[in-house]
Amino acid sequence: MGRSSSPSISCAFPPGPDTPAHIALAEELGYRNAWLYDSPVLYDDVWATLALAAQRTERIGLGTGIAVGALRHVTVTASAVAMIERLAPGRMTLGLGAGGTGMMMLGQRPLKWKFVAAYADTVRKLLRGEAVTWEGASIKLDHPTIGVPLPARDVPILMGVEGPRGEQTAQEHADGVISGWHTPQTAFDWACRLMFGTVLDDGESPISERAILAAGPGAAPIYHLLYTQNNRAALEALPGGAEWAAEIDTVPEEERIRAIWSGHLVQLTKTDLRHIPPEFIAQSTYTGTKDEVRAKVDAVASEHGFTEIIYQPSGPDIPRELRAFADAVM
Template sequence: MDIGCLFAPTTHTPDHIAEAERLGYGYAYVYDSPSLFANAWMTLGRAADRTARIRLGVAVVTPKLRHLVDNASGAVTLAALAPGRVDVVVGAGFTSAALLGRRGSRWAEVEEYILALRALMAGEEIDWEGARIALTFPGHSGLAPVTDVPVLAAAHGPKGFAVASRVADGVVTNPSHSSDPIPFEGRCVVTSYGTVLGEGEELSSPRVVDAAGPGAALALHLGEYGPLAGTDEVRGYQAWLASVPEERRHIETHREHLIGVTPEERPFITPKVIESATATGAPQQIRERLEHLEQSGATTVAYQPAGPDISRELRAFAAAAGL
């Protein structure tokens, strides 16, 4: 099983990806949510100049956020900068769509988008939204069609896994979204949140809350659809959210999403929540979880470091994973 990493991109992420390569991580993906994070394609372009081996990818692009041509061009450009080590993940959308006040795409749209994205990258002409389109890069642009960029699907339920089985080169899934995270045969990337505990460190430690809190807060954001359904913490968080004017709730729900913990979330990031919603634990516990995921069918675990010291999180997880 490969060990990769996943970033909520900031202006420092290119350097963190270079550090991840030195530590032995095989993959580095970044989220694409422009209302929250640094630009995904720009971040990976800068990372390409700092690395030589690690695979680079966006997880995820969505039909409702960027036009198909924009993402196809981004992927082809990144493939020219980092040949043979680019992945693209397509999904229905969660935070990126919510922050535009929209719902995620239908899975039929995701399936169509995957097929069209692959065709455009390969240099084909396609019909899209009533027009014939293609990537027609000039010969001196340094860009050329690519057919070696895997396109994966971000899938967390039966419809997503069905689409992935039909048209994608694998799946990226999140155990927080479902009690059955890997009902899929083939390349399966499982995301992991949390922090590696130091000797004698407690789940209530401020450092642990800062580092594991963003992943734990994701479960609060999922509410009754996530692993904390029915808990006092979810009820308390939802009660606070109900006090926010309705037209702003989507903004406040996702403020600091996966990158920090807001003052309003912090009272609900309890040791029980961290234990239930993240893969936080001592090094031996991390190793045991990785072994369990491998036995369950994961081919890659993508660890998302968070908190104020990303380098520490990368080093600690790499050591626990035996990189």
């Protein structure tokens, strides 16, 4: 996994029961890496899914995109990285970040970047077999005592960043970045852009039912995040935003966070379907014909220095989305 003269094409998934099979298909299609999200309230376990994917594949890179440190002790994450690297030698990458839905679904704020930096540094040292101090205790991975060596290489660490503080942390403590909306101002050797949308069939409308179901989960989080951030003015400036917010306001407060984020990046909620216009979904995602999607990918990579494009398929037919995107851009 790393930089090439043209952007690598990779994929991302919210972990579910079919994800290992989807990653195996992505390998057949030529995707470079497969990145899995870490949000235990919403998805299957990221590490168990990576282990299953490792056993079904031979070449595709495997990574967390991104893991949330507060959900696991540093030794748990380091041990998991070591195991996936053993199952898939040379293919594991640890993505870390401050946490979005992984923290919000627990009623907590994203992590401080100081914590993320310390967590990344500590995991790296543990994987090298070093003794470290964490939360006042001296700890060290002793996997070799059961006859299992720690990774022979430094497993790369990327950081999920959506702003300047995260970018600064990544400069000092990581090997690269993953972002969905933020454009790094720093020239990273490994810079990944996460993309959502769908490649249209010949003659298909960008607001067809199929296209909306496939691309919609990538557009709806704009509404979800603005509401969660209490940025009402920006939300109501979006098409259908005032109506969307008004319906969410009627949900009891203790259930509201689930009503907002249910189906995150997987499917549209009933509220989303009622109020987010199909035209907005088409315009705010990487949706278009093969030529249009290819042009958008090339533009993002060349204009902003991204070395890897990560496509997250969604909707009812993930294999179709993987095949169509690969056919368009590879």
